[in-house]
Amino acid sequence: MVSKLKKNYRRYLFLIPLVLFIADYLLIVNGWMKIIDQFVFESLRFFASDQLKEIFKIITNLGSFWGILIVIFLVFLVNRKVSYICLGASIIQTSLNRVIKAIVRRPRPNVDVFIRESNFSFPSGHAMAITCLYGLLIYYLYKSEIRYRKLLIVICVLIIVLVSLSRVYLGVHYFSDIIGGILLSSSLVLYISDIPSCQA
Numbered sequence: 001m002v003s004k005l006k007k008n009y010r011r012y013l014f015l016i017p018l019v020l021f022i023a024d025y026l027l028i029v030n031g032w033m034k035i036i037d038q039f040v041f042e043s044l045r046f047f048a049s050d051q052l053k054e055i056f057k058i059i060t061n062l063g064s065f066w067g068i069l070i071v072i073f074l075v076f077l078v079n080r081k082v083s084y085i086c087l088g089a090s091i092i093q094t095s096l097n098r099v100i101k102a103i104v105r106r107p108r109p110n111v112d113v114f115i116r117e118s119n120f121s122f123p124s125g126h127a128m129a130i131t132c133l134y135g136l137l138i139y140y141l142y143k144s145e146i147r148y149r150k151l152l153i154v155i156c157v158l159i160i161v162l163v164s165l166s167r168v169y170l171g172v173h174y175f176s177d178i179i180g181g182i183l184l185s186s187s188l189v190l191y192i193s194d195i196p197s198c199q200a
Helices: 002-011 015-029 034-045 050-063 065-078 080-104 125-143 149-169 175-193
Strands: none
Touching (some): 050 149, 080 175, 149 175
16 A cells, blocks of 8 residues: 555656746746846856856856767666666757747846857756756666765766856856756656656
């Protein structure tokens, strides 16, 4: 009985971040995230320097197309099944991101940017990509018995956080874009991890 309840709970766990994603969107539409977005941006820019700008430019590339593809290839060398799942999930999240951006059409921040982006702002593509890939890696590492798995999980979490922060610091996203991207990909990761053929 307990096992069945636990299984049913896991099945619908993905709905929690999905509902929070919708809430984030509604807060944005109603203008209730403006103060928070401005506060986070100004807080990060308080530490602005040429050195930090260059560091974040490097970090943000971890969430780029090639940054994601290289990591998936490295995973392929270790575990083909996991790499295929990560690749499939990355394709899904990319498609989802483009569709939502085209529907919402939120403009990029009107601030002094350190890099240029041409498409829309919500949700953050980098935040979605990095959360999807490294979120799945965290799941599979947690289920594995490999050495240093705890250290690798911490590294994965740090990469998600740093890439996400880099997008706000570089002026290409609002904080609420980042939150939306993380929540939507978290929902996808939880959904995929509950599919029997994708479980570790």
